Amino acid sequence: MEEHGVPQPPDIEKRWVFRTVQKLGVPLIVLIPLLALFGLFGESSRTVSASGAAPALEITYPTRLRYNMTSPLVVSVANISSQPAPTLTVSFDAGYIGTFSDVSFTPSVSEITEEAYLVHLNNVPAGETRQVVVDVHAAQYWAHSGAVTASLGPEQPPAVGLELSTFVFP
Amino acid sequence: METVIRVTLFYVLILLGLRVLGKREFSQLSPLELVTLLLIPELVSQALGREDFSFTNGIIGIATVFTLVFISSLLQHHSQAFSKVVSSSPAVLVADGQFIEENMNKERVGPPEIFSEMHKAGLFELAQVRWAILESDGRIAIIPVNREEMVSPKKVEEQALQ
Numbered sequence: 001m002e003e004h005g006v007p008q009p010p011d012i013e014k015r016w017v018f019r020t021v022q023k024l025g026v027p028l029i030v031l032i033p034l035l036a037l038f039g040l041f042g043e044s045s046r047t048v049s050a051s052g053a054a055p056a057l058e059i060t061y062p063t064r065l066r067y068n069m070t071s072p073l074v075v076s077v078a079n080i081s082s083q084p085a086p087t088l089t090v091s092f093d094a095g096y097i098g099t100f101s102d103v104s105f106t107p108s109v110s111e112i113t114e115e116a117y118l119v120h121l122n123n124v125p126a127g128e129t130r131q132v133v134v135d136v137h138a139a140q141y142w143a144h145s146g147a148v149t150a151s152l153g154p155e156q157p158p159a160v161g162l163e164l165s166t167f168v169f170p
Numbered sequence: 171m172e173t174v175i176r177v178t179l180f181y182v183l184i185l186l187g188l189r190v191l192g193k194r195e196f197s198q199l200s201p202l203e204l205v206t207l208l209l210i211p212e213l214v215s216q217a218l219g220r221e222d223f224s225f226t227n228g229i230i231g232i233a234t235v236f237t238l239v240f241i242s243s244l245l246q247h248h249s250q251a252f253s254k255v256v257s258s259s260p261a262v263l264v265a266d267g268q269f270i271e272e273n274m275n276k277e278r279v280g281p282p283e284i285f286s287e288m289h290k291a292g293l294f295e296l297a298q299v300r301w302a303i304l305e306s307d308g309r310i311a312i313i314p315v316n317r318e319e320m321v322s323p324k325k326v327e328e329q330a331l332q
Binding site for chain 2 (some may be wrong): 001004006014016026029030032033037038039041042049066067068069088169170
């Protein structure tokens with residue numbers, strides 16, 4: 001530009017000056033990707049366990065999901081007694097499961113009541129562990145909680161239980 | 171986290187790509203404005219259409235773009251080196267009534283385009299042009315030899331009434 005005689009703009013002192021709306025708004029905007037980089041808005045899961053006199057329960061479940069994401073809920077039930085168990089029943093709170101869509105159980109659900117989805121695991125030898133995998137698809141926003149319990153049969157009271165809580169981002 | 175990284179990578183790639191293509195492809199937008207306008211509809215449409223991405227993911231993507239644009243504009247203002255990387259320098263296409271052919275070839279601007287801008291500025295001969303400068307945003311600025319040479323609609327009307 002200079003070689004053709006075009007006048008160049010004079011320089012000014014460069015300073016860091018921000019308007020009030022930028023001082024307030026920019027940190028908020030920058031915070032979102034920063035929190036995302038640290039995984040705050042991402043999928044996360046947790047493993048909890050409990051054991052009673054008979055079955056021991058361990059559950060890995062999603063604590064944070066985004067809308068339309070699918071995640072597995074893995075329940076491991078162990079027969080920790082010295083006797084084989086004719087039936088171990090895992091009960092899933094219907095209110096909690098109902099907040100998800102396209103729910104599939106492996107093995108399949110044995111019984112559905114108003115309060116729960118029941119999966120019966122038959123003939124579990126002493127010391128053995130069985131798994132129930134539930135694939136859930138986040139369909140409703142915000143926090144959802146419910147309990148998963150294990151008992152020594154469909155008519156038996158829960159021997160052990162765990163509370164689950166999942167947050168679904170819109 | 172993956173969204174932030176992907177958006178950042180695409181932002182940088184698109185910015186560099188537009189920078190490599192040259193000024194003529196920018197139309198009336200700066201590179202930063204163009205890359206923002208290119209990315210935001212894509213991010214929002216996926217969140218709106220509920221195909222693969224959640225609303226949260228769309229918000230994260232948009233906030234990432236805004237953050238990158240703000241940081242880029244800050245760096246562009248305070249760092250000459252960064253400014254040169256992001257936006258190219260203006261190029262002189264005509265000086266003192268003469269085509270600067272090297273720059274015209276570099277920027278892929280032909281005489282008809284320059285004359286078109288001259289006509290808009292009220293000029294009709296190359297001799298009337300002091301400078302024709304291709305600015306960073308792709309526009310051609312015409313500086314006449316003498317401002318009196320510029321013909322405005324008001325001047326045409328006055329001359330017609332005389």
